Amino acid sequence: xxxxxxxxDPIRRRILEVLADGEGSAGELGxxxxxxxxxxxxxxxxxxxxxxxxxxATVRSEGVRRLYAVNPAPLAQADAWFDAxxxxxxxxxxxxxxxxxxxxxxxxxxxxxASAHDEETPETHE
Amino acid sequence: xxxxxxxxDPIRRRILEVLADGEGSAGELGxxxxxxxxxxxxxxxxxxxxxxxxxxATVRSEGVRRLYAVNPAPLAQADAWFDAxxxxxxxxxxxxxxxxxxxxxxxxxxxxxASAHDEETPETHE
DNA sequence: GGCTTGTATAAGGCTTGACTTATAGAAGCG
DNA sequence: CGCTTCTATAAGTCAAGCCTTATACAAGCC
Numbered sequence: 665x666x667x668x669x670x671x672x673d674p675i676r677r678r679i680l681e682v683l684a685d686g687e688g689s690a691g692e693l694g695x696x697x698x699x700x701x702x703x704x705x706x707x708x709x710x711x712x713x714x715x716x717x718x719x720x721a722t723v724r725s726e727g728v729r730r731l732y733a734v735n736p737a738p739l740a741q742a743d744a745w746f747d748a749x750x751x752x753x754x755x756x757x758x759x760x761x762x763x764x765x766x767x768x769x770x771x772x773x774x775x776x777x778a779s780a781h782d783e784e785t786p787e788t789h790e
Numbered sequence: 791x792x793x794x795x796x797x798x799d800p801i802r803r804r805i806l807e808v809l810a811d812g813e814g815s816a817g818e819l820g821x822x823x824x825x826x827x828x829x830x831x832x833x834x835x836x837x838x839x840x841x842x843x844x845x846x847a848t849v850r851s852e853g854v855r856r857l858y859a860v861n862p863a864p865l866a867q868a869d870a871w872f873d874a875x876x877x878x879x880x881x882x883x884x885x886x887x888x889x890x891x892x893x894x895x896x897x898x899x900x901x902x903x904a905s906a907h908d909e910e911t912p913e914t915h916e
Numbered sequence: 917g918g919c920t921t922g923t924a925t926a927a928g929g930c931t932t933g934a935c936t937t938a939t940a941g942a943a944g945c946g
Numbered sequence: 947c948g949c950t951t952c953t954a955t956a957a958g959t960c961a962a963g964c965c966t967t968a969t970a971c972a973a974g975c976c
Contacts, residue, residue, distance in 0.1 A: 671798075681874060684875055690922075706967085743876075753866040831952095831954095832937085854953080
């Protein structure tokens with residue numbers, strides 16, 4: 665599943681937005697999402713699975729709870745697709761400034777580490 | 791159709807990438823896409839329709855040709871979704887610098903104009 | 917151990933969207 | 947005009963993904 669397919673689902677986007685405020689248990693997320701979208705607990709759990717398996721979220725167990733958190737690397741990678749188009753709407757910045765603003769220089773290693781997951785170039789075309 | 795659903799398709803992403811190098815006719819695009827993905831001419835035309843109808847591409851007729859070009863506004867808007875997560879991978883910039891880098895200040899009017907299209911808040915949640 | 921709470925998986929139905937082939941429409945040329 | 951080129955639309959098939967209900971599993975408590 666490509667990154668943009670993952671982000672194509674409004675429920676998964678919402679889950680990530682909630683997680684952006686800090687980690688949360690499956691139950692907490694479930695209550696928020698169920699109240700907002702009116703879907704069942706298993707449906708939420710299935711979305712969490714997708715986020716896990718595609719690397720957009722990480723989990724850790726704490727007692728009976730499962731605590732989810734945002735994993736930034738795949739998000740940063742998806743966002744990088746827009747690089748080819750930024751010149752259409754961003755004011756000119758010198759190259760170094762742009763790199764700094766984009767975080768490419770300081771985050772290269774992190775991106776490499778985190779993308780050890782998969783989804784690198786799964787299809788024919790990326 | 792949400793922006794990320796549009797971008798979820800690898801063929802549509804590829805079309806936009808090709809168009810990033812400048813406008814091209816449906817036929818030129820068709821030849822590239824067909825050779826790369828092995829799909830039919832109508833399939834390409836249908837993808838072009840989606841890009842047109844969602845505002846990601848514009849068309850103008852020139853004789854018998856139909857010339858497509860990138861329309862940056864919806865792309866910029868889709869990219870803006872990542873704003874909530876940039877702090878995870880971007881180095882700190884003072885607020886003004888960030889706004890400049892993002893192009894929000896100088897492009898606000900363009901974004902407003904172009905989003906007259908639709909897709910603003912089509913579903914219950916955005 | 918048995919109950920309760922928290923979470924995940926299984927199985928099946930339904931919808932959506934992307935493809936195909938066939939065909940239509942529009943512009944230019946002889 | 948009739949033919950060719952370029953592009954779009956129509957209709958139908960098929961697969962993928964998201965949902966539901968039912969159920970399983972895991973941890974803590976009595």
